[in-house]
Amino acid sequence: MAFDASVEQIFPALTCGAALVLPEHGLVAPTQLLTDLERHRVTIANLPPAYFGELVDRLDERSRSVPDSLRLMILGGDTVRPGDPLRWSKHAPGVPLLNAYGPTEAVVTSTVFDVPADVSDVDGGVPVGRAVGERSLYVLDERLRQVPAGAVGELFIAGTQLARGYVGRSGLTGERFLPDPFAAEPGARMYRTGDLVRWRNDGQLAFCGRTDDQVKVRGFRVETGEVEARLREYPGVEDAVVVAWRDRLVAYITGAADLAADDVRDWLSDRLPHYMVPALFVTLEELPRTVGGKIDRGRLPDPDGHRPDLTDDYTAPRTPTEKAIADVWQEVLQLDRIGVHDDFFHLGGHSLLVTLAVARLVKALEQPVDIRDFFAHPTIAEFAAALPATPAEPQPMIRRQARSGDFPLSHAQEGLWFLNRLEPDAPDYMAALAWRVDGPLDRRRLDEALRQLVHRHETLRTTFPCVDSQPVQRVAAHCDATSTWRDLSHLPHPLDEAIRQATDELHLPFDLESGPLFRTLVWQLGPSDHLLIVAMHHIVTDGWSMGVLVRELGELYDGARLPEPPIQYADYTDWQRRERGDTLARDLAYWRERLGGLPALELPTDRPRPVRAGWSGA
Numbered sequence: 001m002a003f004d005a006s007v008e009q010i011f012p013a014l015t016c017g018a019a020l021v022l023p024e025h026g027l028v029a030p031t032q033l034l035t036d037l038e039r040h041r042v043t044i045a046n047l048p049p050a051y052f053g054e055l056v057d058r059l060d061e062r063s064r065s066v067p068d069s070l071r072l073m074i075l076g077g078d079t080v081r082p083g084d085p086l087r088w089s090k091h092a093p094g095v096p097l098l099n100a101y102g103p104t105e106a107v108v109t110s111t112v113f114d115v116p117a118d119v120s121d122v123d124g125g126v127p128v129g130r131a132v133g134e135r136s137l138y139v140l141d142e143r144l145r146q147v148p149a150g151a152v153g154e155l156f157i158a159g160t161q162l163a164r165g166y167v168g169r170s171g172l173t174g175e176r177f178l179p180d181p182f183a184a185e186p187g188a189r190m191y192r193t194g195d196l197v198r199w200r201n202d203g204q205l206a207f208c209g210r211t212d213d214q215v216k217v218r219g220f221r222v223e224t225g226e227v228e229a230r231l232r233e234y235p236g237v238e239d240a241v242v243v244a245w246r247d248r249l250v251a252y253i254t255g256a257a258d259l260a261a262d263d264v265r266d267w268l269s270d271r272l273p274h275y276m277v278p279a280l281f282v283t284l285e286e287l288p289r290t291v292g293g294k295i296d297r298g299r300l301p302d303p304d305g306h307r308p309d310l311t312d313d314y315t316a317p318r319t320p321t322e323k324a325i326a327d328v329w330q331e332v333l334q335l336d337r338i339g340v341h342d343d344f345f346h347l348g349g350h351s352l353l354v355t356l357a358v359a360r361l362v363k364a365l366e367q368p369v370d371i372r373d374f375f376a377h378p379t380i381a382e383f384a385a386a387l388p389a390t391p392a393e394p395q396p397m398i399r400r401q402a403r404s405g406d407f408p409l410s411h412a413q414e415g416l417w418f419l420n421r422l423e424p425d426a427p428d429y430m431a432a433l434a435w436r437v438d439g440p441l442d443r444r445r446l447d448e449a450l451r452q453l454v455h456r457h458e459t460l461r462t463t464f465p466c467v468d469s470q471p472v473q474r475v476a477a478h479c480d481a482t483s484t485w486r487d488l489s490h491l492p493h494p495l496d497e498a499i500r501q502a503t504d505e506l507h508l509p510f511d512l513e514s515g516p517l518f519r520t521l522v523w524q525l526g527p528s529d530h531l532l533i534v535a536m537h538h539i540v541t542d543g544w545s546m547g548v549l550v551r552e553l554g555e556l557y558d559g560a561r562l563p564e565p566p567i568q569y570a571d572y573t574d575w576q577r578r579e580r581g582d583t584l585a586r587d588l589a590y591w592r593e594r595l596g597g598l599p600a601l602e603l604p605t606d607r608p609r610p611v612r613a614g615w616s617g618a
Contacts, residue, residue, distance in 0.1 A: 004104035005077070009046050018043075030055040038067040046074040049081070049099075050289060053239075056084050059091040066092040076100035076109065078294050079207060079225075080126040081239060082232060089117035101128035101207065105176065105191050107161040110135055111205055125229040127204040128197070135159035137205065138182060138190065139197055146182075149199040152208050152223055158183060158190035171526060174493040196223050215244035220275035222249065227268075227276050234267055239287055241295055242278060246334050248348030250303045251278035254286055265346060279348030314339040321384045324364045329380065332357045340381040344374060352544055398575040400567050406472035407570040408577055409464065411584075416539040417464055417471050420512055423613075427507045429538035433546060434502070437530040441522070443485060446532075449556035450481040450520055453549070458568040459540045463515040473570055476515070483520040489527070498523035498531045510537040540569075 013020040021040045028036065033055060037045065047055070052075055058064070073088070073095055080099055088097060102110035113129025131137045139153040140146055147153040158180045165173030180188040196208040209225020216222070224242040227249065231240035236256035243250055253259065261281045268277045280303050288299035314337065317323040322340050329338050333347050349357075354374045361369045365387070377383040409417060416429055454460045461479035464471050486501070488494035501523065510517050517540045523531040534549065541549070552562060 004108050005046075008108045013044075030058040034058070034064060034066070037070060041069040042067070043069055044072045044074070045070065046076070048294070049075050049078045049084070050294070052088075053081050053084050056087045056091070060087060064091065066095065070095055072096055072098070074098045074100055075115075076102070079229075080115070082125055085115045085126065086117055099126050099128060101205075103157070103191070103193050103195075105163045106135070106157045106159075106193075107163070110157050110161075111137070113204060125206065125232065127200060127206045129204055133159065133161055135161060136180075136182070136190075139199060139205075144178075144181065147198075149201060152196050152198045152226070154211055155193045155195045155197045155205070156190040157193060158188060162189060162191050170492075171494070171529070175495055178496075196225060215249075217244055217247060217249055217275060220273075222276050224249075227251070227272065227278065230268060230271055231264070234264055237264075241287055241297065241300065243297060243300065245280070245303055246348075248279040249276070250280040250282060252282050252284055252287060252300055254284055257283070259283070262346070279346065315341055317380065319384065321365070321387065322380050325361065325380045325384055328357055328360045328364050332360065338380065340384075341379050344378045346378075349374075349378075398567050398571055400571050401574050403475065403570075406467060406474050407573050409471055409473060410569075410573040410576055413464070413473070413539050413573075414471070416537075417512065420537075420539070425509045427509060430506055430510075430535060431538050431541050431546060432506055432533060432535040433550060435532045437532050438528070440528050441530045441532070443483065443522075445557055446520075446522070447482045449553055450483060452556050452562075453553055454479050454481040454518065456552070456562065456565060458570060459545075460518045460536075461516070462540055462570075463517065464512040464539065466513070473573065475568075475570060479516055479518075481518070481520070483522050483532075485522045485524060487524045489524050489529075494523070494525040495531070498525060502531065502533055505533070506535060512537065512539065 010020060019040070021036065021042055023033075023036060030051070036042070052073070059066070070092065073092070075098065085097055088095075097115040099113040099115050100109045100111070102108045109132060111129045112132050113127045115126060136158040138146060138156040138158065139151075140156055141153050144156075156178075162177070165177055176192050177189050178192060180190040183190075194211045196211060196214065197205050198208055200206050207225065209223045209228070214221060214223055222244070224244075227242045228240045231237050231242070231251060231253065236259050237253055238255040239253075241252045243252075251264075253264075259281075264281065265277055282301070282303050284301075288296040290296045317326045317340055326338050326340070329344065329347075329349075330336065332353050333344075333349060335347065338347065344354075344357075354371060357374070358369050358371050367387070369387075373383055373386050377386045419429065420426075458475045460481075461476040463474050463476065465474055466472075486498075488497050491497050502521070505521055517537040519535050521533045521535070525531060534553075555562060
């Protein structure tokens with residue numbers, strides 16, 4: 001009786017004078033359910049999609065048909081496998097199938113889709129349909145703006161059926177029940193479902209996953225539900241779950257035992273962007289589920305140790321060189337076993353990991369490694385065969401330099417400095433991270449962790465003044481790293497106000513000459529609820545470094561003692577200028593000669609190119 005759907009399933013039957021059939025022994029096997037449907041002459045059944053799929057499986061195995069008393073089958077609570085409705089229609093011709101959707105806060109069923117028998121052509125799975133009752137559905141982006149048809153957004157539900165809120169939890173009520181900006185009547189509200197959906201071209205709503213299932217992999221935002229829906233369309237795949245693990249996507253699949261990872265990966269690559277194609281595939285006999293029949297992601301096995309391929313064609317390293325390469329790849333990719341014919345990029349490798357692997361291979365093989373070889377020879381066998389028989393002279397290593405004055409800028413910093421001079425007030429090169437901190441946050445410990453972090457990394461206390469009209473790196477001995485706190489816990493909707501203030505803060509430019517180029521802000525939303533943001537200018541950080549910052553800030557907050565870094569960014573800059581300067585000058589001279597005298601290439605555009613960038617997209 002504590003389950004929301006029980007209200008929907010119990011009282012309509014009783015208030016209409018119909019008989020309500022309860023299974024005598026709780027959750028019964030699908031074959032027993034068929035017997036119960038027949039014995040009680042059931043006319044309407046309401047099942048979770050996973051249980052419905054098992055029921056269809058039993059019908060296929062035993063060539064049974066459903067009782068002729070049945071006149072309606074309702075599904076709800078999870079995604080429906082695309083092939084199940086067609087199989088159902090063979091055993092229950094003429095019995096309508098409805099796919100229902102809705103959260104408790106909107107009184108359970110909010111949308112319904114009348115499922116046709118053949119939904120094999122439905123893009124992305126079985127839709128959840130259109131609104132029922134006096135409800136309005138909005139598909140909105142992060143700024144609560146409506147998105148166009150086909151674009152994925154979060155579903156908001158409005159109308160008279162909304163609950164009033166959560167008992168005794170005013171903060172959560174304020175987060176989930178928002179003012180409805182699209183309603184004509186004052187005081188109207190809409191509920192933030194947390195579900196990701198999109199409008200199809202036929203006006204039906206397609207379910208794409210949860211916002212809490214939305215993951216970021218190597219800077220790309222991925223809706224795992226979209227990937228799962230595509231995987232379920234692949235012949236032989238019965239069901240699939242996709243999760244993020246160690247900066248890569250992992251697909252858990254049930255279905256045919258002879259599926260090949262390369263075939264599935266190639267098929268997905270034709271239908272999805274490269275960053276949405278899983279790197280690892282793990283086959284399971286069945287997916288773990290909750291008592292209610294939904295997939296239990298928390299019980300999925302750790303992919304560490306699993307073969308990434310669906311079929312096991314592992315070949316061990318055969319030479320000392322292959323063994324050395326495999327050891328480095330296993331360390332970088334965080335896998336416990338890699339065969340000599342496994343593809344580095346199919347295992348989840350990407351350009352940042354290539355850079356890391358090259359640095360470690362130089363040490364392991366004691367010879368230079370060409371980064372281009374990773375792309376030309378992406379397996380261990382090919383890579384080992386491509387190594388030169390006679391190693392070239394090793395390149396000079398980066399060494400710590402004496403701190404006797406200013407340093408030049410690196411090539412990357414020169415570009416960012418130049419762009420900043422063109423648009424000094426533009427926030428385009430802001431690098432920021434945000435955390436919602438659940439639990440007590442000790443301000444003293446946070447400030448001490450920040451102080452140690454800034455002391456460890458010179459780049460966080462570096463500024464870029466001009467000396468004789470040339471920019472230089474100037475490392476300060478000390479830098480104020482304390483956090484700025486703002487208490488919003490007294491407001492009715494503190495998170496909304498914190499997000500508004502944070503958005504304003506992230507549009508404030510940094511002064512590269514005077515600094516600091518690193519700041520930390522904390523908004524207190526409640527006694528044990530905070531929003532923490534760390535912001536930096538891109539000239540002192542990059543994507544990989546942000547990951548280092550996150551890890552070390554957490555370790556320092558926990559009281560860890562970290563060793564001093566052997567080199568700093570200024571040492572790298574010095575090495576780049578000294579060791580690469582002649583090569584760069586030679587390369588520039590070559591291309592200036594080859595391209596000299598050619599007219600500038602002006603490609604045709606759909607509108608005039610302005611003198612200054614306007615940064616307004618459509």
